[in-house]
Amino acid sequence: MRTYDLAIVSNRLPVSVVRRDGKLHFEASSGGLATAMSSLEQDDKIWVGWPGIAADDLTDDEKDLIIAELQEQGCYPVFLTAEQVELFYEGYSNDTLWPLFHYFQSLTRHRNEYWDSYQQVNQLFAEAAAEVTATDGTVWIHDYHLMTMPSMLRTLLPESSIGFFLHIPFPSFEIYRLLPQRKELLEGLLGADLIGFHVYDYARHFLSSCLRLLGIASHQGLIDYNGRTVKTDAYPIGIDYEKFRKTLNLSSTKNSIASLTTMYKDMKLILSVDRLDYSKGIPQRLEAYRILLHDFPEWRGKVKLQMIAVPSRTEVKTYQELRDTIEQTVSRINGEYGTVDWAPISYQFQNRPFEEIVALYAAADVALVTPVRDGMNLVAKEYVASKQNSPGVLILSEMTGAIDEMPEAISINPSNTRSVAEAMNTALKMSRREQLRRISDMQRRLKTYTVQAWGADFMRQLESVGGDRDQQHRRRMTDSLRAELIETYRSSDQRLVILDYDGTLKNFVSTPRAILAKPSIKLRRMLKRLSENENTHVAIVSGRPRKALDKWFRGLPMTLVAEHGAWTRYDGKWTNVETDFKAMKKKLKPVLERYVARTAGSEFEEKDYSLVWHYRNVAPELAYVRAGEMKRELIELIDSDEVGVHSGDKIIEIKPNGINKGYAAAELEALYPSDFVLAAGDDYTDEDMFKELPEHSYTIKIGSGDTKARSQLQTVEELGILLDELSRIK
Numbered sequence: 001m002r003t004y005d006l007a008i009v010s011n012r013l014p015v016s017v018v019r020r021d022g023k024l025h026f027e028a029s030s031g032g033l034a035t036a037m038s039s040l041e042q043d044d045k046i047w048v049g050w051p052g053i054a055a056d057d058l059t060d061d062e063k064d065l066i067i068a069e070l071q072e073q074g075c076y077p078v079f080l081t082a083e084q085v086e087l088f089y090e091g092y093s094n095d096t097l098w099p100l101f102h103y104f105q106s107l108t109r110h111r112n113e114y115w116d117s118y119q120q121v122n123q124l125f126a127e128a129a130a131e132v133t134a135t136d137g138t139v140w141i142h143d144y145h146l147m148t149m150p151s152m153l154r155t156l157l158p159e160s161s162i163g164f165f166l167h168i169p170f171p172s173f174e175i176y177r178l179l180p181q182r183k184e185l186l187e188g189l190l191g192a193d194l195i196g197f198h199v200y201d202y203a204r205h206f207l208s209s210c211l212r213l214l215g216i217a218s219h220q221g222l223i224d225y226n227g228r229t230v231k232t233d234a235y236p237i238g239i240d241y242e243k244f245r246k247t248l249n250l251s252s253t254k255n256s257i258a259s260l261t262t263m264y265k266d267m268k269l270i271l272s273v274d275r276l277d278y279s280k281g282i283p284q285r286l287e288a289y290r291i292l293l294h295d296f297p298e299w300r301g302k303v304k305l306q307m308i309a310v311p312s313r314t315e316v317k318t319y320q321e322l323r324d325t326i327e328q329t330v331s332r333i334n335g336e337y338g339t340v341d342w343a344p345i346s347y348q349f350q351n352r353p354f355e356e357i358v359a360l361y362a363a364a365d366v367a368l369v370t371p372v373r374d375g376m377n378l379v380a381k382e383y384v385a386s387k388q389n390s391p392g393v394l395i396l397s398e399m400t401g402a403i404d405e406m407p408e409a410i411s412i413n414p415s416n417t418r419s420v421a422e423a424m425n426t427a428l429k430m431s432r433r434e435q436l437r438r439i440s441d442m443q444r445r446l447k448t449y450t451v452q453a454w455g456a457d458f459m460r461q462l463e464s465v466g467g468d469r470d471q472q473h474r475r476r477m478t479d480s481l482r483a484e485l486i487e488t489y490r491s492s493d494q495r496l497v498i499l500d501y502d503g504t505l506k507n508f509v510s511t512p513r514a515i516l517a518k519p520s521i522k523l524r525r526m527l528k529r530l531s532e533n534e535n536t537h538v539a540i541v542s543g544r545p546r547k548a549l550d551k552w553f554r555g556l557p558m559t560l561v562a563e564h565g566a567w568t569r570y571d572g573k574w575t576n577v578e579t580d581f582k583a584m585k586k587k588l589k590p591v592l593e594r595y596v597a598r599t600a601g602s603e604f605e606e607k608d609y610s611l612v613w614h615y616r617n618v619a620p621e622l623a624y625v626r627a628g629e630m631k632r633e634l635i636e637l638i639d640s641d642e643v644g645v646h647s648g649d650k651i652i653e654i655k656p657n658g659i660n661k662g663y664a665a666a667e668l669e670a671l672y673p674s675d676f677v678l679a680a681g682d683d684y685t686d687e688d689m690f691k692e693l694p695e696h697s698y699t700i701k702i703g704s705g706d707t708k709a710r711s712q713l714q715t716v717e718e719l720g721i722l723l724d725e726l727s728r729i730k
Contacts, residue, residue: 006045007133008037009125011089011145013075016052017066024053024062026069033142035240036455042138047075048129055079078128080121087117093145094313096179101144101168102279102373105178107318115181119148122188126152135159138462141192143167148184151191161466163458164192165235168375169401170202176209183213190216190225193465196458198376198401200234207232211620227476227704227714231465235458236405237376238450244385247358256359264304264363268428271364272307273357273379274371276349278322281372281397281414282309286329286345288370288420293337293344295418296425300337303428305345305368306360308352323349361386366393366427369400370414376401380409384442391435393427394442395420405445408438477700477711482722485678485698490729492676494535497726498665498689500681501542501549503649504702507716512605512614517544518552526720529727531558537672541565541661543653543685545607546574564655564685565664566609579656581609584643588654591633599626610655627652648683662688669693678726680719681709 014034016027028034037047051066058066063079070077080088091114099107126149129139138161141149150162176182186209189195197203207218216223223230247253260269270289274280289305309326313319330347337344352360361367367383377400384394384406396402396409403411410423449457477485489495499505505523509516519527531538539559542549546562546569553560560569567576585606592604592613601617613630615623630652634645644657665679665688677697679689690699690708701707702719713719 001131003134003137004044004046004132005134005137006040006042007048007076007129007137007139008045008142009048009129009139009146009149010142011050011093013047013049013051013070013077015070015073015075017070017077018053019057024065026073028073033451035243036237036451039452040455040459042459045074046071046132048125048132049075049078050080050085051075051077054082054085056082076128076132078121078125080124084117084121087114088121089145090313090316092118097144097147098168099278100175100179101171103169103171103175104278104373105175107278108178110180122146122149123152125149126156129153130156133157133160137161138459138466139163140165140458140462148188149191151188154191161462162192163194163196163462164189165196165458166202166375167198167237169373170197170205170209172205173208173212176205177213182209186210186214190223190230193228193230194458194462195230195232196235196461197232198234198236199404202375202401203232203234208621211624215620217620217624224704227712229465229704231461233461235454235461236401236449237378237454238446238452239378239381239385240452241385241447241450244358244361244382245388247355248362248386248388250355253355253359253362256356257362260359260363266302268299268303268365269363270303270305270366270368270424271360271383272305272368273310273360274308275310276312276314276319276323276326278318279371279373281370282307282322282326283329284372284414284417285368285370285420286326286333288417288424289345289368290333290337291418291421292424293333295421299425299428300344301339301342303344306364307345307347308357308360309347309349310351311349357382358386362388362390364392366395366424368395368424369402370395370397370412370420371400372397372414374400374402378402380406381446384439385446387439387443389436390439391432392439393430393435394438395423395427405449406442408441475701475707475709475712477713481711485722486725486729488698489676489678489726492535492674494672494674495533495537495676496669496672496674496678497530497536497538497723498668498677498679498693499538499540499723500661500683500686500689500702501540501544503682504680504686504716504719505540508616508649510617512603512612517548523720524553524556526724526727527553527558528556530723531556533727533730537668537674539668541664541668541681541689543610543612550574559668561661561664561668563607563609564659564661566607566655566659568664568667576608577659579609579658581643581656584638584640584654585611588634588637591630591637595626595630599623602626609659610653612654613652614650615652616650623650646684648685660688661685662692665689666692679709680713 014029018025018027066077095109096114125146133139135157136159139153140163142165150164153162210216216225221232293300330345334343334345361383369377369380371377380394380396380402394409395412396406397414398411399414410427412420412423502508506517506519541561543564544562546567549560549562567574588611592611595613596602596604599618603614605612631645634654642657646653677693679693679697680700681689682702687708693699699709701709701712
């Protein structure tokens, strides 16, 4: 199978396969996403997705034919059975995710078989993408149907660049938390390098859910996850602006516009175009129009609402009921306010050709775009793009992603039907000059950030994030560096091994209490072998108190450095630095005690030369707020260059600036001159150590993030394996 540099993945391909008269036909789609993807600079690309026909209906020969024909058109199919389409697409995607993400939790259905099928199909998509993508290629995954695919693909193509874009809203945490598989979806998305949303609010909701459900904090939209940096950002999708301008200049479109203008010459035309869906707020829109006719009777006989509802999921009961409600409401309003020669509403339940829609956009005096929730809403942008030196007013729901880009629109709350009616009255009365000004301002932005620009922007960012990832990969310990380290250790005359404890030799525990953090028997045995090796000196350099280290490592021939260098044990005797911290401790201790009292789950640890506030068990968002508050208060209270306030892994630590692991490491290196030096640590305190040691040292950071260390290992377990191998070399 040939592989490509770029794979685009979506639930549906831009080409659909249909069976008519016993034969297979291939029909191309001209949607906005297809336009954006076709304009990308990468020539070596392929589109992966479902071809629109159930695999049950196909013979093996027909599948081969479909694969061959689609590959000619730059596509690769994922075949799904009718049952998979029902459970994955109609089920989990559209009966679970769609309503919940649009804040219709009462319409959300949860079934285990939905979720099982969703995972199975996402795995099929991941395998198909991996099959046609180069090992170091790029994959751009689209939308809510494929939210677990990024992590699945990461397993199959660990060196690839993976982007994901969500085309619907990401809900607030209070809504998202209702989803049974909430953690699994977040973990699935975090397999990507770049996660895009239409607007910043959706990205913020995602980051909040990651923090509160996974305990993963972000910084400026960046998340450190499984040794990688994941970027989140907002990319508001545009439209193919030039397509609308060209369509306006077609003679057929001009004729349609002229006919509509003549038809409504003595009337104002309000246009409503939507796919039939409960998220579009169509019943509320009709009620607002009824209020307009009731409260502003001067518009009766002088205004027409042209409502087009594009059929969608017509076999689903909820949508059937919605259609019935809409049609009954239209009939009631027409019956109540209509006359022999005027019907207030013209309603059509059908899809209209593109040229006809553009003509309607151009002729309409007002566009009524009032979803109760919408990821972006391109109808608003299409309406504005279709105005060629002609007036028009856009009434736009504040619940759409588009509202941030279109401040010239009349912004409304779709649930406040009276205010929507008043907005229609304002729009119908607005001066031509004001209409032209607003339209012109919006068009200026639309023609700049088109759907093509959106696609190129996302790909540039993905390439940039991929470069950052490659840089991180270069810092990871390679097989060759590992082999060199082991051989240097084997052949050296004198060896010095300096090791941090928490997060380096031992995974973090939920509390600072020593009993939970003590070393395992296996770890003690390994350290014993290592420290008893001839000409090998081992030192534990930790932030832990000396009593804990004494107890844990009693009987082992190692140097112990406690409290980041405040205390050192050589040959069984402890010595300490000469600095007075008692007065400062007395001054600051009440502050930490107060924060413990008002922050459930936090703990306060007092050491000889430091104070530590632990917040590993605090609700993440509260912890973020409290840590910031505390740090600001402490810095103001200390008012001294001799004492520092430091943020660590779920801790705030206050200690003298003259005490750090860098000084301790330099002292050890001077005391035990060695031709082999290894130092390992996981946090900011260990960076001082990496900086002070000689260049030939093998410095290792455990985990991800920027570091002064020569290389990185991702887990405590990886370091344990390396040290165990060294300990067995005689």
